[in-house]
Amino acid sequence: MKQAYWTEMDGKDGLKHFKEEFYVKKGVLYMDGNSLGLLSKNAEKTLAEVLNDWKEYGIDGWMAGTHPWFTLSEKLGGKMAPLIGAQNDEVIVTGSTTGNLHQLVSTFFQPAGTKTKILADELTFPSDIYALKSQLQLKSLTPADHLLSVKSQDGRMIEEEDIISSMTEEVALIVLPSVLYRSGQLLDIQRLTAEAHKRGILIGFDLCHSIGAVPHELSNWEVDFAFWCNYKYLNGGPGSVAGLYVNRKHFKTAPGLAGWFGSNKEKQFDMSHEFVPSDTAGAFQMGTPHVLSTAPLIGSLELFAEAGMGRLREKSLQLTRYMMELIETELSSFGFHIGNPREDERRGGHVCLEHPEAARICKALKENQVVPDFRAPNVIRLAPVPLYTSFQDVHDTIVRLKKIMSEKQYEKFPNVREVIA
16 A cells, blocks of 8 residues: 555645544544544533533523533534534524434424325434334324335435435425435435425434534525434534524424423523523523533534534545545455445445444454444444544554454454444
8 A cells, every 4th residue: 555645645634733632542543433523622621611610600600601501502503503504593502313303303293184204214323213203103193104214225325316206295294314324325415305395395304424524505405404413523522412403494383392491591581381482493492401511512613613614524535535445455355345425425424334244343443443333234334534534544444454354353253243333
């Protein structure tokens, strides 16, 4: 493997200094940022600041201190909005991914007449399906009859033509991933939204595997809603508070699940039993913000503001493209298959590497100080995150993987996943 390319690319990388802002363990090649992003010094600092506000101000921390808690979710929503192409008041940092999906579906799924079905896809993350089935059951609708699932032609990807052809007159709501979590396929959100709206169908997206890795223009595309976690590419920490987006055209829509933190800020402490919702996406909050689980995101978003999504996406595509080239040239004799789209416009932030021995290969990679991610039945996900991954890191990952395969190091491990994959 020639050194010239990665040396040249690292030399001219305008984002390389960000790696020094993260706690990257020496000798470890961390390729699992699409499952849990690394801790940054900035995130550590803002967590300490919020802890100190609690220590210094007690309950007065809601309105005083470095990061007053009462408006923290709204302020962070505004800082996150540029990452997805939204207006500041269309985004709120709140809840969990699945909790926010429940909120949004309970709000926007209003079956009437023959329009009683939800459209999803068979490759989406299981938690989304659990939530959709629950919402149907709450409306006394059977999931077997009212949850439509777009089938994959190859078990890896979903054809957009198949999604569009499934947008029948019976569909009231569509929920899709922006990026498929196994294969890394990036769907054309703009096209799918336009097609849904032509047919009078509301549509929302799970951005868990795209926010912080892929720029979006949700407001311009008139997407109805979206939801996501903040612990992957956004490096908010394990269990970090999630986020949601609601297009401002829906601000007058009453939240399906009302809670007091969705109140108009001026009215919240009136303690009236009549709910007066915020006139922003803040209306879709429910309970009190998990302040300490939100705190690291303050510092993390500062790094994204400095780096810019355009530069991050450009480097991400370069890193995954380089990784695929190395896989093809160095690992061609070992039975690997690249399961993600090759085209830049159809690829998210990770490489989907398929192999029949994937589970045990992942164990061997960890033994060799490479942190990958296994997804059943046969996928090794490798995510070179642009904020803290160099081109040399990509090169060295493939070098170590080639050594594992050449020496058959993986054979000493069982080909089964661990409890947590």
